[in-house]
Amino acid sequence: xxxxxxxxxxxxxxxxxxxxxxxxxxxxxxxxxxxxxxxxxxxxxxxxxxxxxxxxxxxxxxxxxxxxxxxxxxxxxxxxxxxxxxxxxxxxxxxxxxxxxxxxxxxxxxxxxxxxxxxxxxxxxxxxxxxxxxxxxxxxxxxxxxxxxxxxxxxxxxxxxxxxxxxxxxxxxxxxxxxxxxxxxxxxxxxxxxxxxxxxxxxxxxxxxxxxxxxxxxxxxxxxxxxxxxxxxxxxxxxxxxxxxxxxxxxxxxxxxxxxxxx
Numbered sequence: 001x002x003x004x005x006x007x008x009x010x011x012x013x014x015x016x017x018x019x020x021x022x023x024x025x026x027x028x029x030x031x032x033x034x035x036x037x038x039x040x041x042x043x044x045x046x047x048x049x050x051x052x053x054x055x056x057x058x059x060x061x062x063x064x065x066x067x068x069x070x071x072x073x074x075x076x077x078x079x080x081x082x083x084x085x086x087x088x089x090x091x092x093x094x095x096x097x098x099x100x101x102x103x104x105x106x107x108x109x110x111x112x113x114x115x116x117x118x119x120x121x122x123x124x125x126x127x128x129x130x131x132x133x134x135x136x137x138x139x140x141x142x143x144x145x146x147x148x149x150x151x152x153x154x155x156x157x158x159x160x161x162x163x164x165x166x167x168x169x170x171x172x173x174x175x176x177x178x179x180x181x182x183x184x185x186x187x188x189x190x191x192x193x194x195x196x197x198x199x200x201x202x203x204x205x206x207x208x209x210x211x212x213x214x215x216x217x218x219x220x221x222x223x224x225x226x227x228x229x230x231x232x233x234x235x236x237x238x239x240x241x242x243x244x245x246x247x248x249x250x251x252x253x254x255x256x257x258x259x260x261x262x263x
Contacts, residue, residue: 001057003027006043010055016085016255018055022150023047025161035078041065044073050150051080051259066093079262086258099260104237108246109254112229116220116249121176121209124183126218129173134159136182137175137201144184144201148236151199167191172226174218176202176211186215188223195223197233197246213245220249 004027010018019027026047034046041060046052052073056066070081070093081099083090118126129137138156145152154162162168167189176184183206189196197219202212223231232254235242 001038001040003038003043003045006038006055006057009057009059013058014085014087016087018084019045019053020082020084020257022050023053025165029161035073037069042069044069046078051082052078053082053084061089067096070097074262081260083258083260086256091258094260098263100263101258102261103259105257105259106235106237106243106253107255107257108233108235108251110220110231110233110249110251112220112224112231115224116217118217118221119210119214121211121214123178124209124211124214125177126174126214127177129170129175129185133175133182133185137173137185140182140185140203141199141201143203172219172222174215174222176206176215178206184211184215186219188219190223190226190228193228193230195220195226195228195231197231212242213249216245216249 007018017024023045034048035044035052037044040057041063042054042056042065044052044054054066054069054073056069066089073081074097080102081094083094120126135156138154138159141154141159142152145154163170163173169188169190172188172190174186174188175182184200184202186200187198189198197216200212200216200219202215220231233246233251234257235246237256
């Protein structure tokens with residue numbers, strides 16, 4: 001059984017994919033795996049130095065396969081494991097091995113009931129992406145997410161890989177420009193009728209003045225105009241400034257991913 005088949009079976013059963021987007025993209029391109037174990041029961045893999053993502057086939061659960069695989073991984077030196085969706089079975093398995101929660105990634109959801117109003121920060125132009133903006137977006141992203149373990153690693157090659165995906169729509173990528181310089185961006189995404197605030201990045205030197213709120217609202221208005229009425233986003237559970245912005249816009253928690261670590 002392939003990884004893709006195993007992941008599809010788990011997704012159908014759980015309502016949440018066992019692998020994140022970066023892993024899924026890398027799977028299609030045979031990415032650089034640190035761990036790669038697949039059989040009829042379970043799989044575990046990690047992209048580069050990312051935490052392990054582990055999945056057990058729904059037909060083989062509660063038979064010890066997941067526990068045995070997790071034990072082998074811990075014995076081999078692995079220390080971090082994602083639980084996408086914070087599923088009850090995964091939580092029980094983690095607790096049984098004395099793992100502790102070290103990070104929470106929230107999925108927030110907004111049901112749009114009317115066209116969002118887009119504020120206009122003073123001295124800033126909000127406009128659609130142009131090809132000449134690519135390097136500037138990568139630079140702003142690096143500054144905005146300097147301490148973020150995944151998003152902060154996006155380089156130009158990763159940016160290009162992401163926009164080569166079928167869902168990419170250049171009309172849904174917006175930049176904020178001040179005095180000829182890109183100081184922020186909002187990348188939207190839409191798949192299967194669900195929109196996503198994919199990435200909102202603001203240069204640290206441009207914080208304040210409502211730029212993040214304006215960029216978010218501009219992307220939401222684009223999704224509304226495209227007929228999207230349900231919008232998701234991912235945000236760190238301890239990112240209080242971002243949570244405040246999204247709560248004001250009406251987002252509420254819909255799901256969560258949890259990172260478990262060896263104590």
